[in-house]
Amino acid sequence: MRKKNQLSAYILIGIGTYFLIQQLEIPFFQQLSTWPTLLIIIGASFLLHSYLGRDYDKIFPGVVILGLGVHFHGLSTYDFWTDQWGVYCLIIGIAFLFRYQKTKLGLYPGIILTFVGLFVILTANNPIIFDSLQHTLENYWSVALIVFGFYLLFKKR
Incomplete structure (x- = not known):
């Protein structure tokens, strides 16, 4: 074939x-x-x-x-x-890690997205300790993605 x-x-x-x-x-x-x-x-x-x-x-x-x-x-x-938005980060992070396994590309985005997804999923129904950190992540995760994207764009090879 x-x-x-x-x-x-x-x-x-x-x-x-x-x-x-x-x-x-x-x-x-x-x-x-x-x-x-x-x-x-x-x-x-x-x-x-x-x-x-x-x-x-x-x-x-x-x-x-x-x-x-x-x-x-x-x-x-x-x-x-669970129907948290972190599930989608987790799925994309795992996809980056699977791709890294064969192509050696995308390790850092995979690790970051996997940890962010796991953090959001695991802290969604947990004590008040994580509330302020989760609130900060929910409000500013997009800014972190933009900063990380610019870092990848302009870093020295």
Whole structure:
């Protein structure tokens, strides 16, 4: 199979399997008949293509799409699933770290976004000690992103 058709093939196989299972009406898989499952399939297809085809530029979008699919599926399925904005930082941070694993690019944004996401998620329902720090982060995180972006833009190589 040629490399340029692999990603399309993986996506078609995944979506075709999704619709076949939906037509067969298998009871266990009925809870997976949601739109987040399609995101999971597309994200997994990107990752499969990235690792099997050694096309590592698809790792980042694959992790982001898969992470969003898992998050939205968790929101619709589980009562304990959190809906904090930190989840999106965490997903993007993990995507940077996965990309860093193969390309050695994006370590610092990955670490920062992962820690910010974990911090927001873990301190959302915690004591007053974290309230002022979380309030500061919620108000000024965008300024920190802008400053860090300028740092990356103008730093000496």
